[in-house]
Every structure is written in C-alpha cells, then in structure tokens.
Amino acid sequence: MCVHEFTPWWSPPIDWIDQIISNRYELIVERKPDLSVLQIDVSSRNWISPYHITTLACLVEEYSINNVEIVFVNPSPYLDKIRFIEYWNKGFNRNKFTQTQISTSLCLWHISEDMIFSYAQTAQQYFQNNYFQGSSLDSLNISLGEVFNNIFDHSESEIDGYVFTQYYPQKEQITTSICDFGLGIPKSINNFWREEGKNELPDEDALKAAMRKRVTSKSTPRNKGLGLDTLSSITNSLKSNLVILSNNALYNQSPELSVPKYRKLNLFFPGTLINLKLNTRFLPEIELEIGEDEFIF
C-alpha cells in the first residue's frame, strides 16, 4: 500500500496555498506512481478559516476522483463538527447539502451546477432567518450566484469546486470561501485575448482587467463581463473585504484601502480562490414589494 502523508499547518493564506499546491495529486503521483492512500493529519490548535476548508476540499477531491483512498487522522473538533472528515466516505453525497453541528456555519458543499441556485437561496434564508431578521442578505445570494456562474462558465475545473460559509457573530462578519482548480481568471482572459490577436498581460494585469466592467473571456456567448464587477460593487457597498487569488495574481479590496490592490504572487495558484467577508453591520433592511405602482423604464 503506497501512502502519501500530509500534515497541514493551518497558516495564513499564501503559506497555506503553498502547502496545498505542493501536495497536489499530479506532483505526488509522479513520485509515487502506486499511490493508493492519502492520509491527512487534520489535528489543529490553530484557527481554521473557510479558505483552509475549501482549498483542502479541492485538494482531497483531486485524489478522490483518481481513486485514492482518503484517510483523516486526529480530526480537530471544528472539522469534526462541520463533518469535513465524513465527506469522502464511501456513499457520502458531497453534492447535497449536509447539515453541520455548528449553527453559525453553512455546510461545505461540492458545487454542482444544477443546485447553485438552491445553495445561494439556502445561504440567504438560513442566515437571514436565524441571525438577521429584518435585514436583507440579497448580497450574499448574488455574490454566490456570480461566483458559481463563473466557475461553470469559465473555469473548466475538473473537480468543479467547493464552497463554505461561516458566520462570526463577534466579528459581525459572514465569510464565504469558494475555490476551484480550473484555468484561473488571468489565464482565461489571456486565452481569449490571444485568440483575438491581442497581447497577453501579466497575471496581475489580466486580473485587473477582468475586474473591470464589460471585460470578458467570452466563455459563453452571452457573457458580458459583469459578474466580478457585481461582486466588487457589493463588497464596496457593504464596506466589506474581498480577496481573489488566481494564477500568479492577488486582488485585495477592503474599506481600509482607497483603491483595490493587485499584486503578483511568487506562487502559482491552479484555479481561483475567492474569499468574501461580508460586514453584517451594514446589511440593508428587507424591502417590501411595491404592488400598485407600475415601474416604467
């Protein structure tokens, strides 16, 4: 039996991503062609964030679709309660919603195209009904919808992707992390531009271009390049934080920055990781429908 052992250290994003990409299936199987078991020591005394969970889930999914058995050892109580360690058990349906044992978290979910609407709707209703009665979480619903559409329209990710959402009442923050191991936004934009006969851009510039309105990779005929702009507008309107890490580029938007920052990374992320921290202090009130008046454009 050939085993690959991975003991992650739950570190800040860049270091964490380095650990994830250093343990990708294609690298490990090159060294161990007979690989049959991935054993992950998921003990932790450190803080586990949603981005740890979604990226690790994508990594594990890669091994799983290549018929490698997944074994978790020493699970931390948090991972146990969100049932992370059960996800790759035989017969477990990762495409369905799995209730966690923590009321402030919404399940880790393997994003499946036919249920993206249900997840976004469920996320909105769950947090609205349980924690924010009278306040609207349309922002969370649209943000999730835009990112899910991006994954299925552009990413070409073999494992699709994973999403996880956690509410932190003390911080007044809903953090949602969405990860895929697809082409990545810069590569997707540059592929399209190359086909159009335009010059390719460095990844950070391609990501910057993608964040602008009406810049699109035209992966679908009706794509008009509004999804990421919508995500950024929501982040701005709720004085929230948005981090996008894709290929060699990092995008960072927060109320502390006068303009969003783009920077080149010294590592290559194979896909896209989006981390949205919605500031719940600024959620608007739920609106009532206007029934009588006709709205004329």
Add this chain to the structure above:
Amino acid sequence: MRNEEVVFLTEIVSDVMTNASGFQLFTIIDKNFEAGNRVKLSLSGSGPMTSSFMNSSFGELLDSYGYDFIKDHLSLIDYKPSQAIRIKEYLDDFCHHR
C-alpha cells in the same frame, strides 16, 4: 389597440441565477413583443438576479429590440425598489456602451 400581458416571473423560471433561466424569460417576452403585446413583468416573490440571468434576458431583449422599444413595451409590477433600480441601471448601462 395594443394588448397588455402580465408575465409572472416565478411562474416561468425556477431561478433568477442562470443563463438558461434568463433565456426562458427572454423567450416569453420576445413572443409577446412579436405578437404586438406590451408586457407587464411581475417580479413578485423573485430573488436577486445575477448578471448571467440579466444578460440572457434583458441583454437579449436589448440586442433584439433596442432600448426605446423596451421602454415603450416593458414595465415592472410587484417589484422591490432595488430590483427595479438594478434592471434600469443594467439597461441604461448597456444602452450607453453599445
């Protein structure tokens, strides 16, 4: 005299998130426009729309008919103010950048 049809969004689409659903809405409104009808679109019970949905519905209508025609033939009822503003901004924006 021009006919007026009320189209209930939630009766024709199961979501307001995907291109496929957006195109379903486009198809219904398009048929009404072709028949010479004016459309009142009821947004009752519908959630926030993604850009993919709007591209495949309102974006397609803009491409097919132009903004002036849409202003004259399409209106909203049972809407939340933010929904109406978002759709109007979408139409205005694409009209200005064509």
